[in-house]
Amino acid sequence: MLTQETIDLIKSTVPVLEVHGKEITTTFYQMMFDNHPELLNIFNHANQREGKQPTALANAVYAAAAHIDHLEDILPVVKQIGHKHRALNILPEHYPIVGENLLAAIQKVLGDAATPAILDAWAQAYSVIADAFIGVEAEMYREAEAAPGGWRGFRSFVVDRKIKESAVITSFYLKPQDGGAISEYLPGQYITVRVKPDDQNYTHIRHYSLSAAPGGDCYRISVKREGSVEGKSEGVVSTYLHDRINEGDILEISAPAGSFTLDMEKTMPLVLISGGVGLTPMVSMLETVLKEQPERKVTFIHAAVNGEVHAMKEHIKQLDASHPQLKSYVCYEKPAAGDVCDKTGFIDLSWLRETASLESDFYFCGPLPFMRAVHQALNDWGVPAERIHYEFFGPADTL
Numbered sequence: 001m002l003t004q005e006t007i008d009l010i011k012s013t014v015p016v017l018e019v020h021g022k023e024i025t026t027t028f029y030q031m032m033f034d035n036h037p038e039l040l041n042i043f044n045h046a047n048q049r050e051g052k053q054p055t056a057l058a059n060a061v062y063a064a065a066a067h068i069d070h071l072e073d074i075l076p077v078v079k080q081i082g083h084k085h086r087a088l089n090i091l092p093e094h095y096p097i098v099g100e101n102l103l104a105a106i107q108k109v110l111g112d113a114a115t116p117a118i119l120d121a122w123a124q125a126y127s128v129i130a131d132a133f134i135g136v137e138a139e140m141y142r143e144a145e146a147a148p149g150g151w152r153g154f155r156s157f158v159v160d161r162k163i164k165e166s167a168v169i170t171s172f173y174l175k176p177q178d179g180g181a182i183s184e185y186l187p188g189q190y191i192t193v194r195v196k197p198d199d200q201n202y203t204h205i206r207h208y209s210l211s212a213a214p215g216g217d218c219y220r221i222s223v224k225r226e227g228s229v230e231g232k233s234e235g236v237v238s239t240y241l242h243d244r245i246n247e248g249d250i251l252e253i254s255a256p257a258g259s260f261t262l263d264m265e266k267t268m269p270l271v272l273i274s275g276g277v278g279l280t281p282m283v284s285m286l287e288t289v290l291k292e293q294p295e296r297k298v299t300f301i302h303a304a305v306n307g308e309v310h311a312m313k314e315h316i317k318q319l320d321a322s323h324p325q326l327k328s329y330v331c332y333e334k335p336a337a338g339d340v341c342d343k344t345g346f347i348d349l350s351w352l353r354e355t356a357s358l359e360s361d362f363y364f365c366g367p368l369p370f371m372r373a374v375h376q377a378l379n380d381w382g383v384p385a386e387r388i389h390y391e392f393f394g395p396a397d398t399l
C-alpha cells in the first residue's frame with residue numbers, strides 16, 4: 001500500500017517527469033538495451049528509432065502514475081497494452097528489468113532534482129503499476145491457453161497458402177503444424193508473428209490483423225510489403241514474409257489478441273473505413289457482420305492509392321453484389337489509367353455525409369495521416385466518441 005505522502009509526491013512530480021518524458025524514456029531504452037541486449041529480441045527496432053515506442057511507454061507510465069490511487073480508472077488502457085504484451089510473450093520477470101532501468105534513467109536525466117524521496121516514491125509507484133499489468137496479463141495468458149484450441153506463448157504454424165492480393169499485399173493462410181485445432185478470435189483481433197531472418201542478429205515480432213471472418217480451420221493474415229512503393233527503407237518482417245516465406249514454411253505465432261473488436265450487440269448501421277492495408281480487420285468485420293447480423297446495414301469504404309495496390313477488390317465487389325444490406329465504395333488517391341472508383345483524392349466529410357448515415361457505429365484503420373483525417377471528419381460531423389473505434393498499425397498514438 002502506498003502512503004498518502006508517497007501518492008502526493010508521485011502526483012506532484014508527474015508534470016516534472018512529463019517535461020523530460022521523451023529524454024527519460026530514450027535514456028531508459030539505451031540503458032536497458034546496453035544492460036539486457038537479449039531484449040532486442042522482443043522490441044521493434046524501427047519503433048525505437050522513430051521514437052514512437054519510447055513516447056507510448058512514457059505516456060502510459062505517467063498516465064498510470066497520475067491515477068496511482070485509482071488505477072481501475074485506466075483499466076481499459078492497461079488491457080489494451082496487456083493484449084500487446086501478452087501477444088509478445090512479455091513475462092513477469094521482465095518487469096523488474098524495466099523498473100530498474102527506468103529509475104536509473106529518471107535519476108540520470110533529473111540529476112540533483114531527483115531526491116532520494118522522489119526516487120523511492122517512483123520505485124513504489126512503478127511496482128504498483130507493474131503489479132497491475134502483471135495481474136491483467138496473467139489472466140490473459142490463462143484465457144489464451146484455456147480457450148478451445150488455445151495455447152500459451154508461441155506455436156508453430158505451416159503456411160498452407162500464400163496468395164497475392166495486390167502489387168504490395170499478400171495473404172498467408174496458416175495452419176498449426178501439430179495438426180490441432182485453432183482458437184477462435186473476434187473480428188478485428190490480430191495474431192503475432194515471430195521470425196528470425198538469417199541476416200538478422202535478433203528475432204523480430206510483429207502483429208498482423210486477421211483478415212477473414214472467424215470460424216475457419218486456419219488463420220489468414222494479409223501483409224503489406226513495407227518500403228516497396230514509397231522508396232522508404234524496407235521493413236524487416238514484411239519483406240521477409242513476402243520474399244522468403246513460402247507455402248510449407250513454418251512461422252511462430254502467438255494466440256489472437258486485441259481489444260479493437262466489432263460490437264455485435266449493436267444493431268445500428270455499421271460503417272467500416274480503411275486506408276491501404278488497414279483493410280485487414282475491416283474485411284474480417286465485414287465478413288462476420290454479413291453472416292451474423294444479416295439485417296444490419298453496412299457501408300464499406302476503402303481508400304487506396306490506385307487500382308494496382310487495391311487488395312481484395314473482387315472479393316468486396318462480390319460481397320456487395322450478393323448482399324443488398326451492403327454498400328461498398330472505393331476512393332483512389334491517384335487513379336491510374338483505366339481505374340474505376342467512386343471518389344478521387346482523399347475521403348472528406350462532405351463525401352462521407354453522402355455515403356454513410358450519421359446514426360452509425362464507425363470503425364476505421366489505415367496510415368496515421370488517413371486516420372487523423374477520418375477522425376477529424378467524424379468529429380466535425382458530430383459523431384459521439386463512443387461510436388468511433390479505431391486501430392493503429394503501430395504503437396498507439398494520438399489522433
Ligand SMILES: Cc1cc2nc3c(=O)[nH]c(=O)nc-3n(C[C@H](O)[C@H](O)[C@H](O)COP(=O)(O)OP(=O)(O)OC[C@H]3O[C@@H](n4cnc5c(N)ncnc54)[C@H](O)[C@@H]3O)c2cc1C
Nearest residue numbers: 046206207208209223224227233235236237238280393394
Ligand atoms: C495491431 C496491429 C495490426 C497490424 N496489422 C497489420 C496487417 O494486417 N497487415 C500489415 O501489413 N501490417 C499490419 N501491422 C503492421 C505490422 O505489425 C508491421 O509493423 C509492418 O508489417 C512493418 O513491419 P516490418 O518489420 O516490415 O517493418 P519495420 O522493420 O518494423 O519498419 C517499419 C517502417 O519503418 C521503416 N524503416 C525501416 N528501417 C528504417 C530506417 N532505417 N529509417 C527509416 N525508416 C525505416 C520501414 O520502411 C517501415 O515502413 C499491424 C500492426 C499492429 C500494431
Ligand code: HEM
Nearest residue numbers: 042043044047053056057060061094095098129130395396
Ligand atoms: C508498467 C510497465 C510497462 C508499461 C506502462 C508499458 C507500456 C507500454 C505501452 C504503452 C506500449 C505501446 C502499446 C501499443 O503498441 O499501443 C508497450 C508496448 C511494448 N512493451 Fe510495454 N510497458 C511496460 C512494461 C513492459 C515490459 C516489462 C516489457 C518487456 C521487457 C515491455 C515490452 C514491450 C514491447 C516489446 C512493446 C511493443 C513495442 C514495440 O515493439 O514497438 N513492456 N508497452
